[in-house]
Amino acid sequence: DTAVSQTPKYLVTQMGNDKSIKCEQNLGHDTMYWYKQDSKKFLKIMFSYNNKELIINETVPNRFSPKSPDKAHLNLHINSLELGDSAVYFCASSRQGPAREAFFGQGTRLTVV
Amino acid sequence: GNSVTQMEGPVTLSEEAFLTINCTYTATGYPSLFWYVQYPGEGLQLLLKATKADDKGSNKGFEATYRKETTSFHLEKGSVQVSDSAVYFCALSAFSTGNQFYFGTGTSLTVIP
Numbered sequence: 001d002t003a004v005s006q007t008p009k010y011l012v013t014q015m016g017n018d019k020s021i022k023c024e025q026n027l028g029h030d031t032m033y034w035y036k037q038d039s040k041k042f043l044k045i046m047f048s049y050n051n052k053e054l055i056i057n058e059t060v061p062n063r064f065s066p067k068s069p070d071k072a073h074l075n076l077h078i079n080s081l082e083l084g085d086s087a088v089y090f091c092a093s094s095r096q097g098p099a100r101e102a103f104f105g106q107g108t109r110l111t112v113v
Numbered sequence: 114g115n116s117v118t119q120m121e122g123p124v125t126l127s128e129e130a131f132l133t134i135n136c137t138y139t140a141t142g143y144p145s146l147f148w149y150v151q152y153p154g155e156g157l158q159l160l161l162k163a164t165k166a167d168d169k170g171s172n173k174g175f176e177a178t179y180r181k182e183t184t185s186f187h188l189e190k191g192s193v194q195v196s197d198s199a200v201y202f203c204a205l206s207a208f209s210t211g212n213q214f215y216f217g218t219g220t221s222l223t224v225i226p
Binding site: 004033040041042043045048055090092094099100101102103104105106107 | 145147149151155156157158159162164200202206213214215216218219221
């Protein structure tokens with residue numbers, strides 16, 4: 001069983017489109033995250049979310065929005081896609097509390113053309 | 114604030130060579146420290162962790178010791194294998210920062226036969 005799963009694995013789309021990436025975790029965790037990894041492998045936190053609080057990285061454009069229908073899902077919706085949005089997006093989850101590691105999905109490679 | 118600085122790569126080693134990847138951190142409160150590994154085309158996997166000063170995390174022949182006095186968590190392996198070729202990320206999380214994980218920039222390791 002995959003602990004954190006993302007779909008799709010690859011996404012190619014045109015500029016200006018709106019797209020969503022889905023994420024599901026079956027670990028019973030209460031905190032989920034979205035990270036963006038650029039071509040140099042740098043990981044940037046975009047959002048962290050639990051059922052109480054959404055923390056947004058202030059540098060993330062408001063074209064990006066997380067949507068959580070329930071504790072096990074945190075989807076990423078992107079409006080008006082731009083070329084610079086091309087990257088690999090990772091979903092992750094963890095328990096709350098000290099010393100708890102994050103579990104990552106396999107990533108979604110987004111290419112905007 | 115919280116941040117992680119790790120040595121820049123890429124690092125290329127011959128099989129059976131000794132590996133050190135340096136990592137230093139800045140944190141408020143008492144962070145937990147992690148090393149993650151990312152194999153080509155995959156998500157990040159936890160390699161090891163340490164939750165308090167002087168703890169040593171170890172896994173698959175890799176080790177790292179939480180050094181509070183030098184704010185460091187250097188990754189070491191005595192004899193690397195070709196299968197260790199990957200990108201390695203140092204990370205911290207601190208309960209005071211609302212379940213956020215902070216990652217270093219990643220260090221790419223290539224092991225040649």
